[in-house]
Amino acid sequence: MSKFLSKILLPILMREAGMCDVGEENLMIENPNMIIRKLQINDIEKNCGPVEDVEEEEYGCKETEQDDDDDACKKLKEISVKKIIEKKYEAALKKPVVEDPLENDSIVISSESSERKRKRNSCKRKAKSNGRSGEGSSSRNNEKNRTNPREVPAPPLPIQFKNAILDIAQGRTVSEVKLVIQKQLFASDMAKDQNRFTIPANQIREEFLSNEERIYLSRYASxxxxxxxxxxxxxxxxxxxxxxLRRWDLKKYSGRSSLSYVLNKTWGEICENNKLKTGDVMQLWAVRVDEELVLVLVKLA
Structure with missing residues (x-):
């Protein structure tokens, strides 16, 4: 009973699904082997595209009611289906391989996104460095960006100061005209409560003290x-x-010490009398009149 129902209902269901027409439905009811063949070809068309109808006569087998159980005919059908599949796969393999444009696009996009990330990170670092507050961090940044003061070209001693030196010498020998330092006046140099002009040892261009003077200045008064x-x-x-003129030995938080010389006592009066202000570029020269040390302070225009 089940065989009878499958032979009749299956063709009807296939027609309802659009896999065959009315004529094919009648043939399938009369010849159940056509159902197997139709299902195989339909499966091939889904995977490999439409296929041409294969005449069973080419392979020496024609569908009739008498050969329903013929094993040889079934084998020939399987062979025919295999050949159709092989032809479809060979045709698919012969098609030129087209590179997926999205692959290259994805590479470009990923590289662009990484470039944007790099620029964004650099902007963040700059913003952080610009946003830092506090005298210590700003002074460290200034030190990194500041060129070595000893490498900045220095103008020569003006003629009017040379004449002033000769007036002080009053016929004595003038020698060893040396540029000690060329520096900009900072707020600490102009602070009235500090009252000193700093001469950092690492910015001194020429050694201006004698051995005896260096030994003397290294002693402690108290x-x-x-x-x-x-x-x-x-x-x-x-x-x-x-x-x-004094020597300063300053200890840093790192444990190291830095050496500086300072001009003090009357420094505040010198700033006031000569109208000096923060930002002025100054030169300090050292001159020997016989053995006496004389300093010359020049304000550059």
């Missing part, structure tokens, strides 16, 4: 305070005066 040496000075407006 606990934590070095001795001072009084020196004549020619001021920027060509006035004559005196100033104290």
């Amino acid at each position: 606990k934590g305070r070095k001795v001072a040496m009084e020196v004549k000075i020619i001021e920027p407006l060509l006035g004559e005066g005196t100033v104290e």
